Structure formats: structure tokens, C-alpha cells
Amino acid sequence: MAIPDEATNGKAFSPDMKIGLFIPCYIDMIYPEVGIATLELLERFGLNVGYPLNQTCCGQPMSNSGDEANAAATERLFVENFRGYDCIVGPAGSCVKQVRCHFDTLPQTDDVRHVRQRTYELVEFLHDVLKVDSFPWAEFPHSVAIHNSCSSIRGLAIAKPSEIMGASFDKTEALLSKVKRLVLVPVDRPDDCFGFGGTFCVTDEAVSARMGLDKVHDHLRHGAEYVVSPDMSCLMHQQGVARRAGLDLKYIHVAQVLNAGPF
Amino acid sequence: MSRAKEVDPAAEAALFILQDQVHEPMHDRFLWATMMRRDEEAAAMPEWEELREIASKIKEHTLTHLDHYLEEFEANATKRGAHVHWALDAAEHNNIVYSLLHDRGVKELIKSKSMLQEECAMTPFLEKRGIRVVESDLGERIQQLDGQPPSHIVFPAIHKTRQDVAQLFARTIGTDPGNDDPHFLTEAMRNNARPRFLAAGAGMTGGNFAIAETGTFMVCTNEGNADIGASVPPLHIASIGIEKLIPRVEDMGVFLRLLARSAEGAPLTQYSSHFTGPRKGGELHIVLVDNGRSRRLGMPDFWHSLKCIRCGACMNTCPVYRRSGGLAYGATYSGPIGVILDPTFDEFKYSELPFHSTLCGSCSDVCPVKIDVSDQILKWRRVMAKKGYLPLAKRLSFAVAGHVFGHPAEYHAMENVAGPAIDYAPHFLLYDRTWNPWGRDRELPQLAKETFRQWYLENRSEHANVQH
Ligand code: SF4
Numbered sequence: 001m002a003i004p005d006e007a008t009n010g011k012a013f014s015p016d017m018k019i020g021l022f023i024p025c026y027i028d029m030i031y032p033e034v035g036i037a038t039l040e041l042l043e044r045f046g047l048n049v050g051y052p053l054n055q056t057c058c059g060q061p062m063s064n065s066g067d068e069a070n071a072a073a074t075e076r077l078f079v080e081n082f083r084g085y086d087c088i089v090g091p092a093g094s095c096v097k098q099v100r101c102h103f104d105t106l107p108q109t110d111d112v113r114h115v116r117q118r119t120y121e122l123v124e125f126l127h128d129v130l131k132v133d134s135f136p137w138a139e140f141p142h143s144v145a146i147h148n149s150c151s152s153i154r155g156l157a158i159a160k161p162s163e164i165m166g167a168s169f170d171k172t173e174a175l176l177s178k179v180k181r182l183v184l185v186p187v188d189r190p191d192d193c194f195g196f197g198g199t200f201c202v203t204d205e206a207v208s209a210r211m212g213l214d215k216v217h218d219h220l221r222h223g224a225e226y227v228v229s230p231d232m233s234c235l236m237h238q239q240g241v242a243r244r245a246g247l248d249l250k251y252i253h254v255a256q257v258l259n260a261g262p263f
Numbered sequence: 264m265s266r267a268k269e270v271d272p273a274a275e276a277a278l279f280i281l282q283d284q285v286h287e288p289m290h291d292r293f294l295w296a297t298m299m300r301r302d303e304e305a306a307a308m309p310e311w312e313e314l315r316e317i318a319s320k321i322k323e324h325t326l327t328h329l330d331h332y333l334e335e336f337e338a339n340a341t342k343r344g345a346h347v348h349w350a351l352d353a354a355e356h357n358n359i360v361y362s363l364l365h366d367r368g369v370k371e372l373i374k375s376k377s378m379l380q381e382e383c384a385m386t387p388f389l390e391k392r393g394i395r396v397v398e399s400d401l402g403e404r405i406q407q408l409d410g411q412p413p414s415h416i417v418f419p420a421i422h423k424t425r426q427d428v429a430q431l432f433a434r435t436i437g438t439d440p441g442n443d444d445p446h447f448l449t450e451a452m453r454n455n456a457r458p459r460f461l462a463a464g465a466g467m468t469g470g471n472f473a474i475a476e477t478g479t480f481m482v483c484t485n486e487g488n489a490d491i492g493a494s495v496p497p498l499h500i501a502s503i504g505i506e507k508l509i510p511r512v513e514d515m516g517v518f519l520r521l522l523a524r525s526a527e528g529a530p531l532t533q534y535s536s537h538f539t540g541p542r543k544g545g546e547l548h549i550v551l552v553d554n555g556r557s558r559r560l561g562m563p564d565f566w567h568s569l570k571c572i573r574c575g576a577c578m579n580t581c582p583v584y585r586r587s588g589g590l591a592y593g594a595t596y597s598g599p600i601g602v603i604l605d606p607t608f609d610e611f612k613y614s615e616l617p618f619h620s621t622l623c624g625s626c627s628d629v630c631p632v633k634i635d636v637s638d639q640i641l642k643w644r645r646v647m648a649k650k651g652y653l654p655l656a657k658r659l660s661f662a663v664a665g666h667v668f669g670h671p672a673e674y675h676a677m678e679n680v681a682g683p684a685i686d687y688a689p690h691f692l693l694y695d696r697t698w699n700p701w702g703r704d705r706e707l708p709q710l711a712k713e714t715f716r717q718w719y720l721e722n723r724s725e726h727a728n729v730q731h
Contacts, residue, residue, distance in 0.1 A: 028715045030708050035715035039723075051719050064622065066644025102641075154624035154637075162302060163580060163628035165311040189295070193582045197621030204619060206277035207586045210287065211621075236708050 019049045020085030022119065024095040024233075025057040031232050033262045034253040038091040038122055041259035044137070045130060049089075052081040060098040064198045068105045075103050083111040087129070088119040091255050093152030093231040094198075096121040101155055121156050122255055123230045127171040134178050138260045141181040145224035146172050147215075147238070149231035150193045158230065162191050172230055172254055179257060185222045189215075196237035212241035219249055226250045228257055269612050270594065272619040276587035279422070290422055291585040298579045300528020301629075308520070318517050319633035322570035325508050326560060332475040332508045333551065339478030343540030345547040353383035356552045360385060360467070360500055363548055364394055367498060369464035375482065375489035376400040377469030378416050378573060379502045379552055382595045397459045399488035401452060408435045414589030414597065417526050417575035422588040466492025468538075470503035470549075471572065472518060476511045479539040480549065483522060483532040490536050499541070500548045505556050506569040518572060521631035525574040559607050564642045568603050570632040575600075577626035577636055583619060592616060599626035603639040606646070614652035617643035 019042060023035040042049045058078055062071035078099065082088045090096050099119045106112050126132045148170065152158040159170035176182055195201060195211030202208075215238060219227055227249060229235050235251040242249050256263055280287045305311045325332055337347045350356035356379075364372065372394055374380065386396045386407075398404040402419035406412065409431055413419030420428070425443040432448060433440035436455045442448075468489045470480035480503060482489040493499045509518065523532045541547035560566050578584045578598030589597035594605040594613060602620060605613040617640050626636035 023715050029710055032711045032713060032715035032718055036718060039719075051716075051723070053716065053720075064641070064644070066617070066641070066646070066648035068645055068648065150621065150623035150625070154628060161625070161628045163625060165305050165308075191625075192295075193621050193623035193625065195582065195621060197623070200618070200621050204273045204276065204583070206280045207273070207583055207619075208621075210280050210586050211582050214291070240708060 017048065017086040018084070019047050020082045020088040021049050021051040022055065022058075022082065022088050022090030022092075022095070023051070024090060024092045026236065027092065027232055030236065031253065034091055034232055034255055036262055037253065037255040037259040038089070041122075041126075041255055042089065044259070045132070050085065055081045058095040058098045060095055060102075060198065063098060063102055063105075072106065075106055079103075079106070079109075079112050079115045082115050082119070086118065087125070088115065089122055089125045090119065091122040091230065091253060092233065093121045093123075093149045093156055093158065094233055097151040097155035121152060121158065121230060123152070123158055123172050123175060124156060126175055126258070132175070132178075135175075135258050135260075138178075138258055139180040139182075140226075140257050140260075142225045143183045143185050143223055144176065144226045144228050144257075145185050145187050145219045145222060146170070146176065146190070147194075147227050147229040147231075147234060148172055148191065149196075149229060149234045150191070152230055153191055159191070172228075175258060176228065176254065182257070185224050187218045187222050187224075189218055194234065194238055196234045198233075201237050208237070209241060212238050213245060216242045216245065216247055216249060220247060224249065226252060228252055228254050230254045270592070271615055272587065272591045272593065273615070275591035275593065276583075276619070279588040279591055280586060285424060286422065287586055287588070289424060290588055293421060294579040294585050297528055298576075298629075301525060301576060301579070302528075304524040304528050304530065308524075314517055314521055315631055315633050318521055318572075318631055319570060321509060321514050321517060322632050323567075325510055326506065326566065326569050329505065329508065329560065332510060333505060335475040336473055336478055336508060337551075339476065340480075340540070340549055341478070343478050345478065345540050345549050348548060348550045350550050350552045350554070352554050353385075353552075356383045356502060356550055356554065357385050357388040359550050360502070361389060361392055361394070363498070363500060364389070364465055365392075367464065369394065369498065371395045371397070371459065371463045372465050372467060373397050373399045373460050373463040373492045373496070374467035375469065375484060375492055376403050376413075376419065377467070377502055378413075378595065379469055379504050379554075380467065381412060382554060383502070383552070385502075397456065397463070399456065399460060399492055400484070400486060401449060401488075404452060404456065405431065408432075411590065412595065415575060415578060416573050416596065416598075416600075417578075422590060460491050460495060463492070463496045465498040465500060466494075466496045467500045467502065468492055470501050470507055471522070472509050472515060473503050473507045473549075473551075474510075474512055474515065475508055477539060479512070479537050480507075481515065482536050482538065483519075483534065484536075485527075485533040487534045490534060493536070493538060494542065497544070498546050498548070499538070500550065501538070502550050502552055505551050505553055506571075522572055522574055525576040525629070525631040555607055562607070565603065565607065565639055567634050568600070568607075568636075568639060570634050571600055571604075572632055573600075574631055576629045576631065580625045580629045581620075582623065582625070583621060587619070592619070599636045599640065600634075603634075603636060603643060606643055610646065610650065611652060614647045614650075617641075617647060 021039055027034050039049060057074050059071040059074035096119055100116050103116050148159045153161050158172060160168045194215035195208035200208055232253050239251040340347050348359045350359055389396055398407045405420040405428055414422045425445060428448055429443035430440055432438040432451060438451045468482050471483045473480040480501060519535060523529045559569055577600050581599050584598040592601050594601055596604045602616045605616055620640050622637055622641060624637040630636060
């Protein structure tokens with residue numbers, strides 16, 4: 001089958017705009033393939049993507065623990081690295097939420113405000129900004145359970161939280177449903193947190209592991225082969241739980257599916 | 264820091280989970296099912312989100328004019344023949360109640376569920392002074408017989424199985440330990456408690472809402488037990504927190520539609536009783552209690568917690584609470600609402616509570632009065648960090664992580680040196696290799712052979728010298 005190598009959509013976006021690629025620290029070191037998939041995917045749409053080499057982290061590990069003092073230097077550096085870009089895109093909901101919602105202890109200069117407003121999580125960038133309507137190169141003949149992270153759902157409105165009433169939507173699902181031969185499977189508790197929570201997973205080990213294990217069983221019960229998420233940090237936790245329990249589930253980032261690899 | 268941290272929810276939750284394969288899964292499943300019913304009930308009302316907004320606004324308005332509404336309530340309740348007392352703190356509350364009972368020679372008291380009376384530690388106070396206190400709510404009575412505080416503000420004994428209750432009743436009221444049929448157990452308790460209800464010299468209740476316009480207060484129960492306490496003995500004392508005020512009778516239409524749906528996924532509690540003045544021949548005393556509430560009202564980050572109507576929905580939806588059991592919080596209030604209320608009573612004692620959360624945000628989305636529960640949890644973490652109450656392990660690793668992440672050269676040196684990177688890199692994710700709980704229930708993630716940055720430098724060489 002001929003797979004086109006160019007996007008057929010998303011062209012409305014000006015090629016002059018500079019897109020800053022934000023690769024969070026744990027993706028850089030543990031899941032570089034997610035960074036590669038994200039970059040290649042954005043390049044398929046003809047975007048001008050740059051990767052500031054001085055980037056480190058968004059400050060979330062410190063900030064989430066209430067440690068503003070230690071978070072501040074990291075947050076300042078983030079703004080410094082990305083202030084020159086029109087849009088900043090990162091394949092990590094919780095890190096993007098950190099930038100958008102929690103860079104509030106820094107003095108709110110024009111640069112800080114710009115960076116906060118223009119930092120997007122990958123799924124929302126594809127769905128809301130590029131308005132992508134097809135991924136002709138992507139094919140994934142597997143059953144997939146979606147895991148949207150809590151930060152993506154409740155912080156970035158990637159999907160409707162189950163507690164809030166109203167019309168339901170799920171941007172990750174909307175994108176994945178455009179991938180050929182991919183079968184989405186429902187789960188019992190789609191947006192029940194499964195216990196990563198940054199430092200929580202270490203300081204609250206027993207609860208965190210139990211939440212993770214419950215989730216793994218939910219996915220297995222519904223016949224999922226893959227769990228696909230816009231947030232690798234949740235998957236890192238869940239993958240660890242599944243592996244230790246000897247359970248057979250594969251965890252990949254939504255960028256890898258949409259870009260057709262690398263896996 | 265010499266004072267030991269008395270409350271360690273992570274350790275207590277671990278005990279709850281690891282005790283057996285029964286309690287935690289049952290607890291989680293029951294509360295999850297309650298949430299599912301709540302979602303269905305809420306979804307059946309197209310105006311649900313609007314109601315939440317209105318409820319939140321009414322509470323905000325009332326709290327910002329609290330002095331006015333309290334005085335209006337006092338005037339109207341007094342006009343109807345109730346006696347209104349003001350208690351600055353728990354001690355004053357308990358003393359007022361005790362002298363009312365003592366003056367009338369009351370030796371036996373029945374009470375319905377009241378979190379405020381728990382907060383004031385009223386029962387032990389009265390019992391020390393020779394007054395026998397009997398809980399009339401089944402769940403509360405179970406907890407009382409077991410010498411435990413309630414583990415949930417709506418379902419006080421929800422962490423117990425039927426078998427636990429059968430054993431407890433066998434020990435305390437002499438039932439057959441092998442019979443754990445819920446109807447049998449309920450009936451046994453009814454037969455045991457009835458005579459006490461009838462003999463009691465006074466009944467106490469709490470109050471879910473106090474209506475300024477009429478001096479009425481409302482008590483919502485499913486067992487009708489508050490009504491027995493209010494209508495059998497000659498003396499009725501109600502303890503009501505000053506934040507329970509609402510302006511008008513018609514506001515009840517908003518709150519009653521939200522309360523039971525949020526709490527238990529039912530359209531209404533079985534009994535929604537209004538009390539306006541004493542019944543004929545009886546006495547009604549209302550104790551309005553501050554106990555830290557006016558101080559909370561002055562806390563810009565935390566005063567919204569006073570909007571709480573104690574529905575417990577944030578507990579039912581909380582993935583951490585469902586796995587921990589309420590007793591793990593070691594405080595009057597547990598779950599998300601407990602995490603943001605308890606530290607207002609003692610910041611140091613409860614300094615670990617804000618960390619017993621994944622900050623998933625579900626509590627804020629479920630709350631019928633739109634309290635920003637999750638954001639307040641994060642803000643409490645900031646308070647604890649500023650006061651130096653962070654656990655030592657966290658403080659050290661964040662200082663290291665904060666330094667490394669703030670200095671790109673060191674960060675990249677760390678990731679470029681293959682050997683030490685293995686030692687250092689997971690450090691900021693996993694904090695301490697000697698004390699490494701990650702490894703117990705999870706496999707460690709493997710570091711990639713090549714970082715994304717290295718790949719980028721090799722594969723996008725045209726950019727490589729931009730900021731190298
Ligand atoms: S904080 Fe909100 S959800 Fe939680 S008990 Fe109070 S009113 Fe209910």
C-alpha cells in the first residue's frame with residue numbers, strides 16, 4: 001500500500017511561524033523515541049520546528065511539591081529558552097499544564113505571559129491549532145485503550161472530565177480514530193487517576209501501586225493490546241506496574257501512533 | 264523540628280491496602296459505584312452545572328456577609344422561641360452543651376451524626392463528666408462501639424465489611440458472630456438502641472443548613488434518627504458551624520437538589536427535616552460555633568473551603584481516598600476536603616496530608632459548590648514547603664534537582680556521561696536509591712542508550728551549532 005509522505009492538511013498554518021519543540025527531561029532521557037516521533041510528525045505538516053538545546057525541565061517536580069524556590073530557576077530558564085518562538089509544542093500534558101497553569105509565582109513579564117499562552121500539548125496543537133483531519137501515513141492494526149492524563153483532562157481540557165456534565169468530547173480519541181485499522185476499546189474507569197502524581201508515586205508507594213494495578217486490570221479486561229497516552233509520565237508508572245506484575249500490555253505515546261513510529 | 268509528625272497518611276494507607284485482599288477493594292468498589300450513581304443523577308439534570316454555579320455564588324455571597332446573616336438568623340430563631348448560643352471554639356461549645364445538660368440533670372443523650380461535634384471532641388468530653396452518649400446513626404454507632412472516629416463524613420463505617428460488623432456486634436451487643444446478614448444486624452442494633460432513645464433526656468443534632476430569613480435549620484438523614492432525637496426527649500440541642508448559613512428558604516431548592524445527588528447518587532435524602540423553634544413543651548438550643556472558621560474566612564487562598572456542604576463527593580471520587588480508607592488521614596475530616604480543612608487546625612500535625620494526593624483534580628470537578636479543592640491542596644503544599652515541613656528526603660532531592668535543572672550545563676553534563684548518568688538521572692525522578700519504593704511494586708524505567716538531544720544533534724545537524 002502506498003503511504004503518502006506528506007500531510008494533506010494542516011496547511012493553513014503559516015510556514016514562517018517558528019515552533020519550539022519542548023521535550024521534557026524524562027522523555028529526553030528515557031523515551032527519546034517519543035521526542036523523535038513528535039518532531040517528525042510536526043515536520044510532516046511542513047512546520048518550521050526548532051529545538052532549543054539549553055532546555056532542561058518545566059519545574060514541575062519541585063513546584064508540585066510546593067517547593068517554589070527550587071522551581072523558580074528552572075521556570076525562568078524555560079521562558080528564556082522558548083520566548084523567541086511563536087508556538088511551543090510538547091508531547092506531555094502535565095508539563096504543559098505546569099507551564100500554562102502554574103508559572104504563576106514568576107513575575108509575569110511579557111515573555112512569561114507569551115510563553116504561558118503559546119505553549120501547547122501535542123494533541124491540542126494538532127486538534128485545535130493545526131486542525132488535522134487525516135494521518136494518511138498512519139496505520140496501527142491493534143486494539144488500543146486511551147489514557148488521557150488527569151493534567152490533560154482537567155488542566156488542558158483535552159477530554160471532558162466524567163464529573164462535569166455536558167456533551168462529551170475527547171481530542172485524543174478524535175485524532176486516533178483517524179488512524180487506519182486502529183481499534184479503540186472502552187474501559188470502565190477512563191479518567192480515574194492511576195497514581196503517578198510525580199513525587200506521589202514514590203512517597204505514597206502503596207496507594208500509587210494499587211491505583212496502577214487496578215488500571216492495568218481494567219485495560220486487560222477490555223482486551224487492550226496497547227495503552228496510548230499523550231502523557232508518557234503516567235505510562236512510565238503504569239508500565240512499571242504491569243511489568244512487575246508480569247502482565248502483557250504495551251505502552252506508547254500518541255505521537256508514535258500518529259507518526260507511525262518510531263516504536 | 265523536634266515534635267514528631269503524628270499523622271502519616273501514606274504509611275496508614277499502606278496498612279489499609281496490605282491488611283488483606285478484601286477491605287480496600289470493597290471500599291474502592293462501593294465508593295466508585297456511589298460515584299457512578301452520582302454521575303447518572305447529575306446527568307439527568309440538564310441544569311446541573313448551572314446549579315453548581317448558583318450554589319457556589321450563594322455560599323460566596325453568604326460568607327462575605329456572614330455577620331449580617333448570622334445576626335438575622337439569631338433574631339429569627341429567637342423570635343420562634345429557640346435559644347441561640349455563640350461558641351468561639353470547641354471548648355466553649357462543649358461547655359455550653361454540658362451546662363445545658365447538667366442544669367437539667369440529663370444523664371443520657373442521643374445524638375445524630377455531626378462532624379462539628381466530632382471536630383469538638385464532644386463525646387469524650389461529656390462522657391468524662393458522667394453523661395452517657397449514644398449515637399443514633401447506624402454507621403456512627405458502629406464506629407462508636409469500635410472506639411473509632413468516622414472514616415467518611417457520609418458513610419462513617421464504610422471501611423468495614425459486613426463480617427467486621429458481625430464480629431463487632433457479637434463482641435459488644437451479643438449477636439451471633441456468624442450472622443452477617445445486613446438486615447439481621449440492623450434489626451439487632453435497632454432493638455439494642457431503641458430503649459436508649461426512649462430513655463434519653465436530651466437529643467442532639469447537627470445542622471446541614473441554617474436559614475437566616477426564618478431562623479430555621481435543616482437536618483438531612485436517611486434513617487430519620489435525627490428526628491427521634493429532636494422529637495422524643497424534651498431538650499433538643501443543635502450544633503451548627505457558622506458557615507452553614509444561607510440567606511433564604513428558597514435557596515434550599517438549590518442545595519437540596521445538589522446534596523443527596525452528590526453525596527450518594529439519590530435524588531433526596533430520606534428525611535429532610537426543618538426545625539423552626541422548639542416543639543410544644545420542649546426546649547430548643549442552637550449553638551453556633553466558630554472554632555477557627557472566622558480565621559479561615561480571612562485566608563485568601565483557603566476561605567472557599569467554607570462553602571463546603573459536607574456531601575463527601577470529593578471523597579468518593581478521590582482515587583487516593585478510595586484506596587486509603589478515611590482513618591489513614593488521622594483527622595476529623597478525611598479525603599480531599601480533609602486535606603484542605605485539617606491543616607487549618609494544626610499545620611504541623613497535618614503537614615503530610617497535602618502530599619497524600621496525586622492532584623488529579625477530580626475533587627474540584629465533582630464539588631457541588633465548586634470549591635477549588637485540588638488547587639488548595641497544591642497551595643497547602645507551598646505553605647508546608649515554606650514552613651520547612653517538607654519531608655527531609657524531598658527537601659534534599661529537590662535542592663539537587665532544582666540546581667541541576669536550573670543549570671543546563673550541569674544537566675547536559677549529567678546526561679552525556681554514560682556511567683554516572685545511570686546513577687544520577689533517575690535520581691530526580693526516584694529521589695533516593697537507597698530508599699527506593701519505586702522498585703518494590705514497579706520495574707524501574709530504563710534509560711535510553713541515546714538521549715533525544717544527542718539524536719537531534721546527530722540528525723538535525725543544521726541546527727546543531729545554533730546554541731551549542
Ligand atoms: S468539598 Fe465539595 S465535594 Fe467535598 S464534601 Fe465539601 S461540598 Fe462535598
